[in-house]
Amino acid sequence: xxxxxxxxxxxDLVEKHQLPxxxxxxxxxxxFKPYDPVIESPLVANRKKWRLFANYTVDPKDxxxxxxxxxxxxxxxxxDADVDEMMGYxxxxxxxxxxxxxxxxxxxxxxxxxxxFKDDDEFGAYALTLxxxxxxxxxxxxxxxxx
Numbered sequence: 590x591x592x593x594x595x596x597x598x599x600x601d602l603v604e605k606h607q608l609p610x611x612x613x614x615x616x617x618x619x620x621f622k623p624y625d626p627v628i629e630s631p632l633v634a635n636r637k638k639w640r641l642f643a644n645y646t647v648d649p650k651d652x653x654x655x656x657x658x659x660x661x662x663x664x665x666x667x668x669d670a671d672v673d674e675m676m677g678y679x680x681x682x683x684x685x686x687x688x689x690x691x692x693x694x695x696x697x698x699x700x701x702x703x704x705x706f707k708d709d710d711e712f713g714a715y716a717l718t719l720x721x722x723x724x725x726x727x728x729x730x731x732x733x734x735x736x
Contacts, residue, residue, distance in 0.1 A: 593654060596666040596729060599721045612724040614734050615660075621724040627717060632724055635736070636688040641723075643680035644733045657730040664729055671695055671722055679732060692719050 602608050608623040621630040628634065645664075648654040653665050666672060674695050679686055686694075696716065706712040726732045 591661075591663055593663040593665050594729065596664050596672070596731075597725060598667070598669075599718060599725060603718065603721070608721070612721075612728050614727050615730050618734065618736070620727055620734070621720060623721065627720070630720070632688060632720055632727075636692070638736070639688050640685045640735045641679050641688065641691060641727075642684055642733045642735065643676065643731075645676075645680075645731050655731060659733075660730060662730065664731065666731070669722075671719060672726070674698060675719075675723060675726065676731065685735075688720075688723065691723065692716065695719055 610622065610624065611619060612621040612623070613619055618631070620632045632639070644658050645655040646658060648656065648663075653667055655664050655666060656662070657664065666676075675691055678691055678694050683690065683694075696712075696719070699715070700706070706715065723732070727734050
């Protein structure tokens with residue numbers, strides 16, 4: 590049986606201070622440096638230019654398992670509203686969406702569902718988490734980044 594990689598729980602990694610120094614795309618492109626100023630991370634700096642496309646097929650027997658189209662690798666992605674929202678938006682609603690469009694879409698949904706953020710710190714922390722999730726989706730090959 591082929592090995593199934595586990596997609597990380599990004600919030601858990603943040604809480605346990607287990608984020609790597611940098612997150613890269615499969616082609617080596619630097620995406621995010623969690624411990625540097627956020628605006629310096631390429632995923633944020635290029636959010637209006639870089640586009641995203643789905644690169645996976647959902648297993649018909651287990652909707653938590655996706656197969657990466659380009660490599661055949663299997664990845665288990667436990668259901669998480671933000672992860673599901675990003676993947677679905679890029680795959681079904683707006684293939685080729687910019688990074689900024691994806692982040693804005695999720696932020697808008699959260700505000701509609703739960704109300705405004707209590708302050709800029711809460712908003713910033715949540716937006717940072719979304720960028721980290723997106724960086725990991727690209728890192729694992731679930732999404733393809735086009736510069």
